Amino acid sequence: MELRVGIIVGSVREGRRGEAFARWILGLASDRREVKAELLDLKDWPLPSYSFREGTTAAEQSYPPDSLAGRWAKKITAQDAFIIVTPEYNHGYPGALKNALDHLSAGWRHKPVAFVSYGGFAGGARAVEQLRLVAIELRMVPVRDEVNVKLVGFEADERGRPSDPLYAKRAEAMIDDLLWWARVAKQGRES
Numbered sequence: 001m002e003l004r005v006g007i008i009v010g011s012v013r014e015g016r017r018g019e020a021f022a023r024w025i026l027g028l029a030s031d032r033r034e035v036k037a038e039l040l041d042l043k044d045w046p047l048p049s050y051s052f053r054e055g056t057t058a059a060e061q062s063y064p065p066d067s068l069a070g071r072w073a074k075k076i077t078a079q080d081a082f083i084i085v086t087p088e089y090n091h092g093y094p095g096a097l098k099n100a101l102d103h104l105s106a107g108w109r110h111k112p113v114a115f116v117s118y119g120g121f122a123g124g125a126r127a128v129e130q131l132r133l134v135a136i137e138l139r140m141v142p143v144r145d146e147v148n149v150k151l152v153g154f155e156a157d158e159r160g161r162p163s164d165p166l167y168a169k170r171a172e173a174m175i176d177d178l179l180w181w182a183r184v185a186k187q188g189r190e191s
């Protein structure tokens with residue numbers, strides 16, 4: 001069963017660290033059999049602040065298909081699972097990420113999501129705790145395993161990947177968990 005995994009880059013800041021972490025995870029996910037992973041970089045999806053009229057249909061069904069929101073909805077709907085790569089901003093996660101999440105409902109539903117965070121001593125864990133609540137409201141399946149990269153004393157290779165092998169070990173466990181749920185959820189959605 002082919003599984004499409006969207007890796008969302010939650011930081012759009014000039015000089016952001018997040019892209020290197022997202023590319024690291026993209027490499028690990030792409031090495032898995034039957035996985036087609038792609039980067040969904042919010043910098044490439046500069047969605048305006050959510051401003052649509054609330055309706056009786058799911059928001060994404062009312063977007064003009066060629067609009068940015070319409071294309072974002074189509075892109076998300078095509079995925080089977082997600083890995084959100086997020087920094088911690090003021091003990092939360094970036095506003096652009098929340099805006100991108102709010103733009104859809106059905107497209108996220110019954111799909112697993114895993115989290116890679118980074119930040120100071122807490123490694124961005126506080127941002128992930130908040131995202132888990134949002135994911136549940138979107139009827140997603142947040143998986144237990146996560147990666148929290150502590151930037152204090154952090155060492156990376158020339159491509160910005162963590163030097164400490166413990167991070168890759170945690171990431172592989174997280175991807176195992178995500179793909180298990182992705183298969184189960186896809187079967188469920190298709191039946």
Ligand SMILES: Cc1cc2nc3c(=O)[nH]c(=O)nc-3n(C[C@H](O)[C@H](O)[C@H](O)COP(=O)(O)O)c2cc1C
Pocket residue numbers: 011012013015016017018019087088089090091092118119120121122123124
């Ligand atoms: C607006 C802002 C708020 C931040 N707040 C926190 C915080 O609450 N906790 C933390 O651990 N790091 C915090 N940081 C540090 C970030 O985790 C660090 O700068 C990280 O590299 C940001 O991700 P980015 O480079 O991908 O944008 C903050 C950084 C910014 C820019």
